[in-house]
Amino acid sequence: MALLPVSDAQQRLLALAGPLPPERVALRAAAGRWAAEPVQALRDQPSADISAMDGYAIRFADMPGPWTVTGESAAGRAFAGSVSAGEAVRIFTGAPLPPGSDTVLVQEEAARDGAALALALAGEGPAFRGRNVRVRGLDFTTGDTLIAAGDRLTPARLALAGVAGHGMLPVRRNVRVALAATGDELVPPGAPIGDAQLPETNRAMLAAQLADLPVELIDLGILPDRAGALEAAFRALDADVLVTTGGASVGDHDLVRPALIAAGAHIDFWKIALRPGKPMMAGRLGDAVVVGLPGNPVSAFVTALLFVRPLVAHLAGAPDPFPRPRAATLGEPLPANGERTDYLRAELRDGRAYASTIQDSSMLRTLARAGCLIVRQPHAPPAAAGDSAEILDIG
Ligand SMILES: Nc1nc2c(c(=O)[nH]1)N[C@H]1C(S)=C(S)[C@@H](COP(=O)(O)OP(=O)(O)OC[C@H]3O[C@@H](n4cnc5c(N)ncnc54)[C@H](O)[C@@H]3O)O[C@H]1N2
Numbered sequence: 428m429a430l431l432p433v434s435d436a437q438q439r440l441l442a443l444a445g446p447l448p449p450e451r452v453a454l455r456a457a458a459g460r461w462a463a464e465p466v467q468a469l470r471d472q473p474s475a476d477i478s479a480m481d482g483y484a485i486r487f488a489d490m491p492g493p494w495t496v497t498g499e500s501a502a503g504r505a506f507a508g509s510v511s512a513g514e515a516v517r518i519f520t521g522a523p524l525p526p527g528s529d530t531v532l533v534q535e536e537a538a539r540d541g542a543a544l545a546l547a548l549a550g551e552g553p554a555f556r557g558r559n560v561r562v563r564g565l566d567f568t569t570g571d572t573l574i575a576a577g578d579r580l581t582p583a584r585l586a587l588a589g590v591a592g593h594g595m596l597p598v599r600r601n602v603r604v605a606l607a608a609t610g611d612e613l614v615p616p617g618a619p620i621g622d623a624q625l626p627e628t629n630r631a632m633l634a635a636q637l638a639d640l641p642v643e644l645i646d647l648g649i650l651p652d653r654a655g656a657l658e659a660a661f662r663a664l665d666a667d668v669l670v671t672t673g674g675a676s677v678g679d680h681d682l683v684r685p686a687l688i689a690a691g692a693h694i695d696f697w698k699i700a701l702r703p704g705k706p707m708m709a710g711r712l713g714d715a716v717v718v719g720l721p722g723n724p725v726s727a728f729v730t731a732l733l734f735v736r737p738l739v740a741h742l743a744g745a746p747d748p749f750p751r752p753r754a755a756t757l758g759e760p761l762p763a764n765g766e767r768t769d770y771l772r773a774e775l776r777d778g779r780a781y782a783s784t785i786q787d788s789s790m791l792r793t794l795a796r797a798g799c800l801i802v803r804q805p806h807a808p809p810a811a812a813g814d815s816a817e818i819l820d821i822g
């Protein structure tokens with residue numbers, strides 16, 4: 428069976444399910460999620476002309492003074508009257524300008540004695556009408572579209588939506604992701620361990636890889652290499668996404684695919700032109716998308732980066748969920764590549780990428796040291812030191 432190119436597999440994966448249904452959640456709960464609808468301003472900001480400085484509201488036409496102070500305007504406590512010729516109102520940052528005034532004289536440039544106000548130094552004072560005033564609607568006005576559907580709700584956008592009058596925001600509901608490790612040799616990290624056993628690390632790694640996405644993780648634990656137990660766990664699934672690791676290849680104990688099929692799954696693809704990560708599979712099980720990752724930790728990491736994270740982001744409403752490679756300079760030559768897209772663990776030093784000598788997909792130490800993956804396209808010719816290469820940052 429021919430191996431599926433990485434980009435074809437990525438497109439087919441996203442085609443398995445669309446974004447989850449929308450819901451409205453409080454501002455804080457929307458952090459890091461994607462807007463399901465455009466967000467429009469419900470108010471003008473600022474809603475009146477307000478002072479940007481502590482000082483005195485004056486009429487610019489009255490420059491260079493002197494003035495008589497007739498009252499005070501503070502943030503949240505506007506002056507009730509207005510400003511007539513020769514009058515000034517004490518004003519503070521964020522306070523509305525009283526009607527009649529149009530300019531703020533900062534207090535550092537003012538000399539005040541009781542109600543008498545003058546410039547501290549001749550020639551100082553505001554240089555133009557409107558100085559130190561934030562005019563109504565400076566930031567935005569009612570009806571402006573401030574956030575587009577599909578925009579990520581960054582900290583700044585949350586604050587923007589809040590000041591625009593929104594207490595709730597339209598997002599996609601959180602993605603329920605079930606994680607299952609498979610393998611009779613696996614024990615939880617830190618547990619007593621025999622020689623034939625191995626600490627199970629893929630669930631912790633995957634959970635951390637998804638930590639910045641809007642997920643609810645469901646831990647299905649470590650499943651044994653037994654068809655019946657796997658099938659039972661898959662049948663009981665209640666999640667939007669099932670991610671398994673291990674048992675994806677062709678050995679006698681690689682039972683994930685047959686168990687998924689026995690549980691009623693449709694496998695859309697299996698085996699990708701990818702190194703590491705070739706045995707990855709994906710399909711549907713009821714309403715859920717299932718992704719079977721290879722067990723080797725580096726293969727699981729790379730396939731989670733290229734497939735699982737983008738799938739979760741897609742379900743959460745991200746319009747462009749795939750990691751974006753950037754160009755970097757190779758520090759050392761690389762040999763020609765074979766038929767699979769190769770993702771080489773590499774260190775970045777002085778802006779140059781140096782691939783680890785050994786790229787075995789079991790080796791977590793080289794992964795932990797790597798700042799990036801060098802992406803080698805199928806059949807790429809040999810590359811020299813100083814050549815440009817595509818990399819994916821992972822540091
Ligand atoms: N004859 C062939 N053999 C293999 C092929 C092949 O095409 N033909 N593909 C190889 C490739 S590529 C990979 S990758 C591996 C992955 O296969 P599996 O998904 O079946 O992985 P396992 O055999 O279950 O495990 C591989 C390795 O990783 C360890 N492991 C598994 N799960 C975890 C975990 N949760 N945490 C930590 N370590 C884990 C496991 O103990 C094994 O050492 O197959 C090749 N074989």
Ligand code: MOO
Nearest residue numbers: 703704705726788
């Ligand atoms: O995914 Mo396997 O790790 O290509 O060797």
